[in-house]
Amino acid sequence: MIDRSLNQEQAAEILCPVWPEATVTDVRSRTGGQLSSVYEVRCAEPAESVIVKVYADQWRWKQAKEVYVYRLLRAHGVGSIPEILRVEPDTGPLGCAFTVMTMLPGQPLSHIVGDLDEGQVAHVYRQLGATLAGIHCIGQPAYGYLVTGILDPEPDNTAYMTRQFAKKLAEFAELGGDSALHAAVNAHVANRTDMFRRCEAPVLCHNDFHEGNILVEQSAGKWTVTGFIDVENAVAADPLLDLAKTDYYAMHGDPVKRAAFVQGYGSLPDDWSERSAPYRLYHALELWDWFASIGETAPLPGIADDIRALI
Template sequence: MAPPRRLTLDVDLATAEEILRRWDIPSTPARIGRLEGGSTEVYRIDLDEADAAPLVLKIYPDEPDWRPGKERLVADWLHRAPEIPAPGCLALDTSRDLLPLRFALMTVLPGTMVRSWMTTTNVDQVYRQAGALLRQMHAIRMPSYGYIKDQGIEKPMASNREHMAYAFEGAFRRFREAGGDEELARQLEALAAANMDLTDSRGPVLCHDDLHQGNVLVERQPDGELCVSGLVDFGNARAADPLFDLAKAIFCSSHEDPRAARPLLEGYGELDHPDAEAALQLYTLHHRVSMWAFLTRLGRDPSALDGPGGLIRDLNEMARCGLDKVQPE
């Protein structure tokens, strides 16, 4: 078996200049530095021209092969909603003749991750803004439900009930494959099946499906206030019920910062569902099962309360008590 390709590359200025030349960008690179965070390697290219905005070079592993095209597709959709600050895709190169991996050249957004502000200031206002921005993203209607790949929606489904039945089936399959307890899986499957009426939806929308402190950018304004300046990393995007996405945002963000749930909900605003709290919990059940399998496959400590152990504790509680109401701190 061939060794995996190295993802951290030494991109020199000459290579960066050739990349810009290939895509007819009339600028000269001055500096290159790796940016923190994200699920793939990302580099910032500063340009010589004083008034030229920096660029982002994002590289991709060989698998999945559809990932670069997906991010360009989602970037094109978001470009139609200019009120949503998201990076634009200027170029996508799959030739591997300039770099040994595929890459995208993207516009840069100002600011730094919410994560870098959490210990220094009150970020409640940032979470409210992130919730409001997520609602704006959910104004982008989609033609059907399903996971998004480079050619559009994979296995498009007409109803959210069908979509969630398929999603739960996949989540529990991965749970079992990762060594999850069979009795717990059966109890949770029964709980999900008994509550599928909660998946009635007003229609599919574009969902980020990975909104957390590492994918929201913030910058400080001249008056000292923090302002969300961008959303990044749309590699998980799907067409789904908006509450599915809101539940994922609360689940991921609250794991890192328990303060996040309430202001995210406040920023998002009124929930158009007859039993929104129970629906959020049903979707949280899916996210917990999926995340346990994901972390377990990564080899995380199965007893860690901030990882698989904590998720199993929460899943056992759901199996015992059912869908409790969401009670953000």
């Protein structure tokens, strides 16, 4: 997380163009990421509480991407997502880039899922499946990483995934990954490129659709999904790439979660599970690279074991 602080006077200044009569009552730091700091700005009525996301200079392009993807989703009427209220890509009153957006109700699913019974888990995961299916209705013109368009687009999925695996394997080697495991992954993927060819067209993929990014609240004894956040990893890709990441990060092969998710998602190709396998491997490799790159070594042996199991 970047080292920034936001006080009530600054919060009132940046909210003035949005709600001139708003009175800021409190500013609270929220969980952020490596690239930004996140604040909840609480206001007296009639104004609403908002989220302010502050970016370091080198990550302004991430800000532009987040705004682009949220607006794309809103234009297609997908899910409950934050509304962008103000975008300041330059220094502005905070001396850095920031975005103001509405705050969705609820709390992260990750905070409460451990306390739910199987019926409640299934109820929530059916909603997750339906939400992700809605995102995947937004077609894309090519395969690749999204910013405010597709960066280095590839015309087909085989070219895109071959490039991505090559990139992640190179990072794995540079970061000190086991050479035998590197060779095994490389050979495994080379023998399964036919799986990538089966994707007919790219779609918008959230690419981080896990329990920490899903918001829920309880109503009439049932937990309801109120929205999703964090679109900074979005890509244009095979929708099964997205399903595979949710499976690896959130479902972990749990039969209740998986069955409910698939039911909520709706129509899937008959070979979806087979085709998803190389993508789960890709996400495990990518996660190993990420932790190694930031010096978090504790998770690496467990992820390496996952990689071995997946091949």
